[in-house]
Amino acid sequence: MALVAVLKNYNKSFWTSNTIELFERWAWYGFYLAFPIFLVSSSETGALGFSNGEKGAIMGTGSALLYFLPVITGAIADKVGYKKILLLAFAIYASGFYMINIFNSYALVYFAFVWTCVGGAFFKPIISAMIAKTTNDETASIGFGIFYMMINIGGFIGPFIAGALLKLSYEYVFYMAIAAIGVNVLITMFFFKEPGREKDDSNLFQNIIQAFKNIWITLQNWKFVLFLVIMILFWTAFNQLYYSFGIFVDQWVDTSLVYNGLHAVWPWLAETIGDNGTISAVSMTSMDSFFIIVFQLMVSAFVMRFRPLAAMMGGILVLSGGLGLMFATQSGWLILLGVLIFALGEMGSSPKFTEYVGKIAPADKKALYMGTSFLPIAAAHKLAGWLSGDFYEGISDKYFLLQKEVAKRGLNFPADFSEEFTKNDFFSQAAEKMNMSQVELTNFLWKSYHPSNIWIVFSGIAVSAVVFLWLYDRFVIGKK
Template sequence: MGFIAVIKKYNRSFWTSNTIELFERWAWYGFYLAFPIFLVGSTDTGALGFTNGQKGAIMGTGSALLYFLPVITGSIADKLGYKRILLLAFAIYISGFYMINIFNSYELVYFAFIWICVGGAFFKPIISAMVAKTTNEETASIGFGIFYMMINIGGFIGPFIAGALLKLSWEYVFYMSIAAMGVNVLLTLFLFKEPGREKDDSSLLRNIVLAFKNIWLTLQNWKYVLFLIIMILFWTAFNQLYYSFGIFIDQWIDTTQVYNGLHNVWPWLAETIGENGSINAVSMTSMDSFFIIVFQLMVSAFVMRFRPLAAMMGGILVLSGGLGLMFSTQSGWLILLGVLIFALGEMGSSPKFTEYVGKIAPADQKALYMGTSFLPIAAAHKIAGWLSGDFYEGISDKYFLLHKEVAKRGLQFPAEYSETFTKNDFFSQAAEKMNMSQTELTHYLWQNYHPSNIWMVFSGIAVAAVVFLWLYNRFIVGQK
């Protein structure tokens, strides 16, 4: 059957569900890629001025819950109906984005992000289930391809627009996410059609308990558990794209050359996303999704000839090289090349993870195995939060390293303990006291404290995942 013939077979529920997914990813990634910078940025820019440790705790805990809770929220959606739970999820999202915008204390922002992630956990199981329910053997392959394309289109548009809105104010980023979720409320109310559900007389509590029993049943397979533990390493390294990369660019990288190069080719685009002759960290990070949109079909066609484990190992190895470039240089162009290499590795490995889980699952337990495949992602988010917190700060945070230099020189800043003394104030006054420009001080810290060394940690974790996968394939999968 031809591509056009397959496309014609999809009904309104399929297209509505995919459009909802696009706007949800638009809202989520537009917020999520900017969020770490919002948490740790200097308060005079409208950010919160938290430490990296606080940032890691907030993002790691919330994101882990986002991937763990669907085992419960999926049961709730099956029991109470998809449309009701979608509207509940969007109400939580919208109220959460509003709270993040108005709160400024660590505890309240922590609560607000957890609240948003609960909304995401209600949403996450529904749309993928809708795609499954609205496709069959003939249409499923292209149907899920369209679904993943929608994810990446939303994942690019959201941060791309957020990067432009940051020139105005942080609050416009949150308004954008609220507006995108508002579109989803309208789509759900007027176009979303509740799918048919099998009658289930059991209680909600019983369904939740059964879900946990099924997870426990799946985890009796020690080979599968070992594979999931190894994959925690991969997802931990991968998540540094969200947790650390934006902050690294914001603090250390001069993107003037990238702006000038883009301006020579497409002035309007450079001026839209750029400010003061440079391109901000959110726009730079959004290029990961852009590269996936452009190259996913080619990469998928290339890796389909390899076994899933081999493709995963190759993809993660490529991704580790991308991480190395992303965190080891101050060249904006080399960093963009690193993001491209990272994206190619992501495209080669991430889809194969799902394929491999489906392949090794017993025929009568495929749904159970797919349901537990989120566990390493949840665990990795928690570990990634810790790694990007105090650990990252001690090696690569510009203000932390400046504090070390200031202490070594015995410099005093009487205003440092006042509420109005910002990170930017500290940096500018330190530069004055050291008789340097701020650019010279950044270069001095880069040369003397080597914040780029963090690349060895992030890439090393990804390479460790490859090594353990090779050992797993050689000695565990090969067992008779």
């Protein structure tokens, strides 16, 4: 009954904001989890056929801006008004998704994704601010819990549907994202109520300058800065779920056993999300959000007994184990187990990051510290983009490794991929010349070049974050 009583305290603006968040996450993650595969897959499938280096540059730059620009866009929203900025964000989102769908050159796709991320940067500070404005000390804890749940419900539904739509065409994924944003336009126009704002006589330029001054104030605390630098390592490893995992599954993992197991229990679901007896990489990745929806309350109840920093270290260590399993095997079921372990680690560490920043911030500077805590996430996206680019390609990309093998054998192929000679053309012709089926060639490359070794790098980065956090806790925080 206590929970029911608390739920009754939330007003219409609270539920409207949460609904907007759900559809925005639906659109974003439905697109974002398919995006790296769309960028690098063979062009005759409707994808773009870019290199991993190009993919990493596009995603790393745009995503970094998505987390850095709220420093500015938040100040703009406070001055101009939340409703106007929401509608602007959705206009940028929809046009960005449309442009990515129709563009096919590297420069134009790069621009379109950065443009889309600018829309996300306008959106990001508004809804979290609305949750803060529509809750109080008694309702904030459950209120932000509901908000986090909405994020993950949208983060599961979007990719789950995208995985089914990929059977038809990549363009349907973009249409889905645009449609979800369209729903948000209607909700915002007819149901979103502008919150009250404190009178502010300063102009917009002064607000933006003040936002940067606020960041500078927090960066005077060297202990806090050191903590943020360490957390760049965590977020870099964490982001490989989005940057590299889908491509790894798409190129190396046999998901037919997962499809068959699901089909035996729920044929309709397997046939809906499956294609030719396999489960798409996007659907496999979406299970991270599904596991969070199912287990978040239990994990939160377990880790609440630990200090935030200790919970973070434990969570990141668990996450590193899941990350290792996700990239160390070709077994679809073991991959899913890795995603589950990864999700458990994420649930134990990611919320505690926010809690820890709130605890160490001076009472009169909590908002400043919380805003600055996005900086390591922005930096980590840029680093994750680089790591998932040429670095990942040299160790784990199937087509790059095949190029090494055919060069070793003295087989002649065009130097570059094109519409006339795609990645799939290269793979099928190489398999024919090497007297192998495509499955046999994939397994040969797996055994000969060990692309799974990338798990050592990704898990190692996460483990290094744990080690540095322990040293930080022991010698910096523990030092009197």
